Amino acid sequence: MLLCIDDIHKLGIDENAVKDAIQEAADLLTENITLITAGQLSFDRLDTEVTISTFTKQQTKSLLQAEFNHISEERVTKIHQELGGHPLYIGLLTESNEPDDIPEIPKGEVYDEIQQRYLQSLSGDEQRFLRLTSPLSELDERLCTAVIPDDEPFDSVSIDRLLRGLSERVITQDLGWNDNGTKSYRIHDTFREFLQQRLDREKETQVHRNGSIESGEFRRFSVQLPAPRCKRRL
Structure with a gap:
């Protein structure tokens, strides 16, 4: 499970109070819950460890099944293995596909192909x-x-x-x-x-x-x- 808190700098005026609250919440989470925060607030003074991790197979499955109702367990496993649980590329693959189309892993340079496919899914002006x-x-x-x-x-x-x-x-x-x-x-x-x-x-x-x-x-x-x-x- 992913727990996301966006714009953490907007949670309160007192930065220390916000940091303490985030730290307390992180300490209470179990291992199967990943806390992700984003915003204009530095945690340099906290005794924390920042790690960039890949999705577990269950996290990949939850994300894909939320977007594609009829995706098979076999396809989920293949996508997770081919992309190494990489959050960015799983996200790009998901966003560049229509909800009714089951995503396919491209051949060749997989990461470059996924980025190219995503770019082409945008409008000409956006590109x-x-x-x-x-x-x-x-x-x-x-x-x-x-x-x-x-x-x-x-x-x-x-x-x-x-x-x-x-x-x-x-x-x-x-x-x-x-x-x-x-x-x-x-x-x-x-x-x-x-x-x-x-x-x-x-x-x-x-x-x-x-x-x-x-x-x-x-x-x-x-x-x-x-x-x-x-x-x-x-």
């Missing part, structure tokens, strides 16, 4: 927007409007609409309201790297150039060289 903003570690309407090249068909209104639509996707983390009074989001690092590898180099240069002009925002770009490929997330 192009995500590629253009892939150098950014965080997204908000103002920053995206500033860095996207002028010859692209995106204005502040369409960007705001795209961000709100993408906020419900498995690839997107809602970071809440930033200092500029706008909603801020983060695209999953693994998928963002996949997108950046498919961004035209000339466009990438333009995005970086525009970002350097946008005072104080260049720090929010990802300028690291691509990391060696790996089979596990994070």
Whole structure:
């Protein structure tokens, strides 16, 4: 079972009280319950251990059966084994499939194929927007409007609409309201790297150039060289 608490920074004004409550809840959970929290609140001062784990077969089964009513036990087992219980790729596989279609594991480079299939399941505007903003570690309407090249068909209104639509996707983390009074989001690092590898180099240069002009925002770009490929997330 997964217990998710989103926007933990909104639970109360007193950060220490929120941290104590989360810690107390985590201590009371049994081994078959995984607590996931998200929000603008650091737990550095707590005596906690942060681990990135894969789904158990039962967690994979619960997720898939909630999305696909007629999925067989055999298919669940195959998906879990092929993807190693990897939460991101199970989520991508689930979201890119229609509810009436039982998901199939692609052949070849499985992880790349799943990401490509997911990308193609998005609208043309969503695909192009995500590629253009892939150098950014965080997204908000103002920053995206500033860095996207002028010859692209995106204005502040369409960007705001795209961000709100993408906020419900498995690839997107809602970071809440930033200092500029706008909603801020983060695209999953693994998928963002996949997108950046498919961004035209000339466009990438333009995005970086525009970002350097946008005072104080260049720090929010990802300028690291691509990391060696790996089979596990994070």
